[in-house]
Amino acid sequence: MDPSREISLTVNGERITTRVEPRTSLVDFLREDAGLTGSHVGCEHGVCGACTVRLNGMIVRGCLTLAVQADGAEVWTIEGVSDSGEIAALQEAFLKRNALQCGYCTPAMLLTAAALLKENPAPTRPEIREYLSGNYCRCTGYQAIVDAVQAASQAKGPGS
Amino acid sequence: MKPAPFDYAKPATLEEAFGLLEDHGEDARVLAGGQSLLPALYMRLSAPAILVDISALDALRGISIDNETLRIGALTSHTELQASEDVARAAPLLVQAVAHIAHPAIRNRGTFGGSLAHADPAAELPACMVALDARLEIAGPTGPRKVAAADFFHGLYETDLAPGEILTAAEIPLLQKGFRSGFAEFARRTGDFAMAALAAHGRFDGGRVRDLRLVYAGVDIRPVRALSAEQIIEGEAVAAELVAKARARLGDDLKPTGDLHASAAMKLQLSGVLLERVLSEMAGAR
Numbered sequence: 001m002d003p004s005r006e007i008s009l010t011v012n013g014e015r016i017t018t019r020v021e022p023r024t025s026l027v028d029f030l031r032e033d034a035g036l037t038g039s040h041v042g043c044e045h046g047v048c049g050a051c052t053v054r055l056n057g058m059i060v061r062g063c064l065t066l067a068v069q070a071d072g073a074e075v076w077t078i079e080g081v082s083d084s085g086e087i088a089a090l091q092e093a094f095l096k097r098n099a100l101q102c103g104y105c106t107p108a109m110l111l112t113a114a115a116l117l118k119e120n121p122a123p124t125r126p127e128i129r130e131y132l133s134g135n136y137c138r139c140t141g142y143q144a145i146v147d148a149v150q151a152a153s154q155a156k157g158p159g160s
Numbered sequence: 161m162k163p164a165p166f167d168y169a170k171p172a173t174l175e176e177a178f179g180l181l182e183d184h185g186e187d188a189r190v191l192a193g194g195q196s197l198l199p200a201l202y203m204r205l206s207a208p209a210i211l212v213d214i215s216a217l218d219a220l221r222g223i224s225i226d227n228e229t230l231r232i233g234a235l236t237s238h239t240e241l242q243a244s245e246d247v248a249r250a251a252p253l254l255v256q257a258v259a260h261i262a263h264p265a266i267r268n269r270g271t272f273g274g275s276l277a278h279a280d281p282a283a284e285l286p287a288c289m290v291a292l293d294a295r296l297e298i299a300g301p302t303g304p305r306k307v308a309a310a311d312f313f314h315g316l317y318e319t320d321l322a323p324g325e326i327l328t329a330a331e332i333p334l335l336q337k338g339f340r341s342g343f344a345e346f347a348r349r350t351g352d353f354a355m356a357a358l359a360a361h362g363r364f365d366g367g368r369v370r371d372l373r374l375v376y377a378g379v380d381i382r383p384v385r386a387l388s389a390e391q392i393i394e395g396e397a398v399a400a401e402l403v404a405k406a407r408a409r410l411g412d413d414l415k416p417t418g419d420l421h422a423s424a425a426m427k428l429q430l431s432g433v434l435l436e437r438v439l440s441e442m443a444g445a446r
Contacts, residue, residue, distance in 0.1 A: 005168060022168035022211065023201075044161060045199040046266065058239070058268040064198045065269065068168050069191075069213065115264065133350035134263025 007071040011036065012080030020067040027051040027062030029070075030077055038078035038107045042136070049135035052108035053077050059115045078107035087114050090152045099148035101139035109135050113149045122153055163201035167210040174219060174326070178301040180212045181324045188212050190326060192235060195262070195270035196278045219299075220273065220328050225250055229331045234273020239264070241272055250334045251292060253341035253361055257284040260343070263351045276312070277327045279319045279382065282353040284345070286313050287377035290385065291341070291359040294332045300325035313382040338363045340445050342438035345377075346430045348421055354378035355422040358434040360442060367397045369443075374435065379416040379427050386413035389435065398443035406439075407432040 004019040011034055020029055025044075030036045030053065042050035044063050051062035054076040081087050087110050093099070100106045109132065116123055116131040123131070128149045129142070137145060171177040181188050187209035191197055200206045214220060220235040223244050230250040232241070241247055242258045261267055261275070261284055275285045276296065289296070289309035296312050298305050301324055309330075312320045321327060335341075345357035356379050362372030372393055374386040389406040396402050416427035 003165065003167060021165065023163045023165050025198075045202045046195065049263070049265065052265055055268075059265045060269050061195075061265050063202070064195050064266070066168070066194065066198070068170075069194070069215070112265065130350060131264060134265055 005068050005071075007068055009070050009073050009075055011075045012077060012083070022066065022068050024067045025051075025063045026053065026055070026060075026065040026067050026070050026075070029067035030062065030075070036077050036079050038082075040104055040107065042104070047136070048105075049112065050105055050108050052111045052135065054081070054111060054115075059111055078111060081111065081114065087111075090114060090117070090149070093148040093152040094145070097144045097148040097151065099140065099144040100137075105135060105137045105139075109137065109145055113152070116149070117153055123149070125150060128153075161202050161204060163198070164204060164207040166201075166208055168213065169210060170213040170216055172216055174217055174299055174328075177212055177214055177217065177326060178299075178324060180210070181326075182301060184210050184212075185323065190214055190277070192274040192277075193237065193269040193271040194274075195266050196274065196280065214326060220326075223247060225334070227334075229333060231329050231331050232272055233329050234271060234277075234327050236272040238262075238267035238270050238272065238275075242267065251288075251332045251341075252335065253288050253292060253343055253359060254285070254332075256341065256343035257288050257357075257359060260284050260345045260347070260354070260357065261351075266351075272330070273327045276330065277319060277321060279313055279315075279317050280353065281316055281381050281383075282355075282357070282378035284343070284354065284357055284359070284377060287357060287359040287375045287383040288343070289330060289332075290383045291361040291373045291375040292332050293373070294330045296320075296327060297329040297331065298325050299328045304328070306331070310385075316381045318382075336363070338365055339371075340364055340442045342442040342445075344434050344437050344441075346434070353421075356416075356427050356430040356434060358431065358438050359383075360438045362442070364443070368395055369393050369398060370395065376414060376431055376434075379414050379431055384414060386410055386431075386435075388412045393439070398439050403436055403439050407435050410435065 008017040040050040042048035046061050046064040053062045128146050189208040191211040191213045221233045224231045225246045294309045295306045342360040345354045357377040359375045363370040372390050388409040392406040416424045418424040
């Protein structure tokens with residue numbers, strides 16, 4: 001018996017219809033099947049946040065969502081929001097402030113920071129730390145990341 | 161790690177879900193948001209043959225309010241709970257507690273009912289349900305039933321749910337005049353499970369506390385009420401001396417076992433600090 005299931009979803013605006021094994025996580029599907037390797041796999045049990053993607057407009061753990069659960073959904077990954085220019089200001093701020101070293105956590109940091117700024121365009125530093133607390137960075141110590149998010153938020157704010 | 165292979169079904173009706181659960185028995189697990197179940201599968205703590213995805217069951221969705229109760233559907237996400245004006249008005253304790261649950265990306269998918277049915281002893285919402293004297297709605301092949309939250313949580317990941325049953329909603333009595341709630345938690349890092357957490361709910365009547373419920377999470381195998389401490393405070397005005405007296409009795413109510421995150425003595429100490437913080441906040445709230 002073929003255990004796979006047909007799913008149909010849009011990824012970065014493009015419709016994909018394919019078959020997946022039920023146990024395939026959304027992030028493995030995106031990386032292995034859709035070839036979008038910008039979403040990273042770290043801990044594979046929901047702790048590190050490196051696999052963050054946007055599902056129906058909300059950030060989720062790509063490892064704690066099965067590809068079959070994304071049937072009919074709209075998914076955006078770092079590749080899509082990067083190409084669209086949506087997070088250009090955040091990317092610029094991360095570059096300027098050296099808010100990355102190895103870069104492994106960066107795509108997820110950017111997607112999470114973008115979600116924060118959408119909810120709260122002018123967050124305080126504690127609010128930034130709180131919102132990013134589910135995304136681990138093992139290089140930078142977070143200071144520069146918080147700086148960058150704060151800079152991007154001010155850049156978008158009034159009078160800047 | 162990758163989970164062991166499993167089959168997947170997404171029933172469109174409760175009846176279909178009951179059929180699947182009956183057919184597969186212990187080899188089936190109910191999947192809602194998956195934020196606790198999937199990590200368990202990844203770590204191969206559990207290897208079900210089939211996941212029954214209940215996310216298409218509309219009967220389990222929505223938040224509604226009538227003259228007496230707030231009804232929260234099991235599939236309500238933590239984010240929806242946090243944003244609901246009905247919840248903020250009728251059961252503010254839940255809004256206070258949800259802020260302590262994991263992180264935004266997990267709150268977006270994790271469900272209210274999933275947290276209750278999973279019954280992690282360190283989880284916030286089970287303690288809140290006991291503090292608010294909620295009734296849990298359960299559906300099963302033999303029909304629906306309701307059970308008081310205090311009788312629902314049996315032990316470590318164990319609940320009153322019988323095989324084949326599904327938690328559908330919780331009914332919470334509307335916040336009555338004079339009632340206030342408080343919530344505080346100690347965790348190693350933001351979003352981690354609680355080393356100790358306290359959900360409190362009670363009536364402030366001319367400065368005196370009545371009908372107080374103090375429910376701790378993270379200190380036992382299930383949410384536990386601090387009955388002796390409640391008794392000391394009942395009918396009295398919150399003052400440092402009284403709270404110290406109640407705190408001294410917490411050892412009668414709580415028998416924490418130490419874990420990776422905190423020893424038993426530390427959990428009892430933290431529980432006392434939580435009692436002082438929460439009561440003073442509640443007494444000061446207007």
